[in-house]
Amino acid sequence: MGRKAYGFDSRRPHKKQKFFIRKIALKITQTLRDDHQVELTVEVEAEQMEAAKRRAARKLSERGKVPGFRPGKAPYDVVRRHYGDEAILEQALDILVDEIYPQALEQEKIEPAAPGSLEKVEALDPAKLVFLVPLRPEVKLGDYRTLRQAYEFTPPSEDEVEQSIQALRRMYGTTQAVERPIQIEDFVLIDLVGKKVKPKDGEDPIVAERKGHAIYIAPEPRENEYPYQGFSRELIGLKAGDKKTITHKFGKDVEDETLRGATVAYEVEIKSVRGLQLPELDDEFARMTGIADTLSELREAIRKDLEQKSRDDYDDRYFRDLLEKIKAGAVIKYPPQLVEMEIENILEDLKERLAEQRLEYETFLKIREMDEDQFIETEVRPAAIRRLERRLVMDELVEAEKIDLDLDALQNEFDQTWEALVQGNEAFNRATNGGAKRPSNLVQAVMLDVTSRMLLQQTLERLKDLANGRVEEQESRPKKGTTKKTKATAEIPAEGTETNSGSADEPAEAKPKKRATTKKAE
Template sequence: MRGNLLKIEKQPLDNHQIKLTVEVESKQLEASKRRAARKLSRQAKIPGFRPGKAPYEVVVRHFGEEAVLEEALDMLVDEIYPKVLDEAEIKPGAPGILESVESVDPPRFIFTVPLEPEVDLGDYRAVRVPYDYRAPGDEEVEKSLEDLRRMYATTKTVERPIQEGDFVLLSIQVEKAKTKEGEEALIAENDNFAVYVAPEEKEKEDEWPFKGFARQLIGLKPEEEKTLSYTYPKDHSAEELRGQKVRIAIKVKAVRGVETPPLDDEFARMIGAENLDDLRQRVRTNLENEARARYDDEYTSIALEKIKAGATIKYPPQLVEHEMEHMMEDIRERLAAQNMELETYLKMREMDEKTFLEEEVKPAAIQRLEEGLLLETLARAENIQVTPAELEQAVQQTLNALQEDPNVDLQSIARGGRKARQEFSNAIITQTASQLLLHHTLKRVRQIASGEVDEEQTKAGTGEEEASEEKKPAPKKSKKKAASPKSAKGKSSQKKTTSGKEQEKA
């Protein structure tokens, strides 16, 4: 390419992309046509010639001028694209697209290049959010201790009246209160229907035969019978029951009461504490850790939104599409873990894929993309780094956790050879480093918003930024779009031809 001139016209677009009109010297296309002819002659047998040895004119007659021109344009675009980016001083944020070949004499190409994302944080250090965390009180601690007692509770058959918290075995029969002539009255019956009498605040919306049914049993004794009347709402989920008035005949067959262990030192030792005071302190510590983590998550989200509101974030649409692809992969994997396909999931939600993508996936992808760009820029601005010591410790903790994970076969990875082990190690290190960097950055967001960060603290890691500025874009490989090779050709006698060619970043 040395000595060959490029004429480049730049036209910025509104969606953080740039349109490039690139004109090259005709001699470059002629040279590309010669190389294209040699390549084609190596790919197919031409009678009378060894592969790659047929003269140019013979190759043109054998394959056709359009085929040679098509291949030559592809080769020329692959050759000039990295230099175009370099001379135009453009840092691409995603693969560029060859929109068209405007002419072949002289060769003139139209590219659309997505630009590298740009984030201006604004005066992010001025963002303030009151930090008003309150630790759980004694009431929450005692409630958690009661929950622990219930976890270790036992049940036994009792002869007393039913109380809240009991398990009850019933014989139940549900019939329509009124029927037409010839219409069957019975809706459902069960001779061994188990019911848990939950506290009122824990009643389930889908309780059968209706919400609040179990609490209607309180006070009944074993072998006692009762008939209830109930009218289903007109918007009930079961169409056949909407507005239906029913009679529910029940008979209590057995009542099992719940016995919780006493809250004492013996109970505390049973679950691993030294005594009741030690158990109470452990419960309090766990509650405080969980409450602090929840509050910090909410606080960080609010602080990030305020920083984002004062920032300017620019990115090309291709990055949103890329994020959407990742999210769809994640969704499909999660559904597959539940033995469900995406089509089935969407059918259950009465939604087509296009609507799902536009209304749910795309907004979430935009939010995730912008938040990621914001945090990445914050980490650089605040010079946040991961030390080798903490990375080593975190990697070891991750490996220890994987050894306990029944879904991870480390022995199989070890038997996979040196390459497999190296790839696994690199993946663990990269993922762990990313998680640590994210953790430190989110912590810094909280420190900034709460005013903890010293205003004189150095903000920028200029050494890293300058190093990154010096990196040049690598040449890109070309990849065809959906059009077939012939459909992307242009007649050599015409001045204008179109092509749809994506240029991939190396």
């Protein structure tokens, strides 16, 4: 299998040739394109073309059989008569592409961002090869240090802490049959038949029929409640054995087309009612949860956990908004190949998460009522562009702010992360023999992840200080540190990917990504 040379994706191995033609300066014309790519038109000298043809003829004779000659020993003219000039020319162009493309990049001092491609052979006498080269991204940050955005996090209130404690009590609660009327937090079993009030001619009026359907009377309305949001509240006040007809008119925007604009009468019979019995709020309950030994310790643990989650959510919104402001003042250029790579990464990650939920990608698309092309264009591509631009801006910010990592802190975080993976990831545990072995690929992946997270955190903290005026202008450009700088890609937290809702955007990851390849044009 051929490897990439200078970003060019060729079908042929890029190995040192035994009989290399004399390297001479190439005649190259550059044409910049609006999509941050450059066309290199390379004119092939007659000497190069002739040498490539003879080497091509030798290769053809080595692979095939020329009557009367051993493999690779047939004279050039004999090979021409046997295979034809067209076959020799095609092989010669392959040889020239593999040799000229890296030489052209070196001569023009171009570092491609992704594999290039041979767009066309413009002429043959002399031969002109037209290569398309994706250029490395360019980011010019605006005056982001003058941006201001107040950081105004408010810790959860005592009411919110109390709500979390009550939710925990419900989790450890038990149910028992009751004869009283239904109330909030009860579990109800019903028989249900729903009929359209005015069905169309020939249409089956029954739209719902369930026996022994369980319903929880939730304290708050639920979006996915069956058969419609708010239905369970209609049962409050009824008792076991009661019957009731509930009429509901559906809107014209409901997901089920057969119910759009329809009025449905639901005949309900209450089969049983079970009330929720909550445990006493005391030290015994605290021990029951396994979180704390006393009620006061439980309350404090819940408060800290709630505050951390609340702060994480606030930080995600805060930094996303701040980065959008920074991005709005920046000039970002990148070739389209990088977006395609990001799309590939998002789809790969999405499929992995779906597999963990035992859901096939094709089934996911059917649930979304989309084909793959539609899903990519409407959801994945916009998400890929946002992710790519955020990452490019963050990379530039890391460089601009000269973020340094303390190597001792980096090693400590690596050790903690490694141990956490050994203890919490079964596949990782097996691959490392319980942490005893450290395969180089896993070490590199974990180190990249740790480095990215630490760079990200330090960069975000500096941006927050700048945005809140806590860094004086003369100090906004940090002095050169004494610690060794560790470079890695850092990404801003992105909108969360939920496979249930099918959002294509996702938290940016620090793990190595596969790079897409551009098929070589013939």
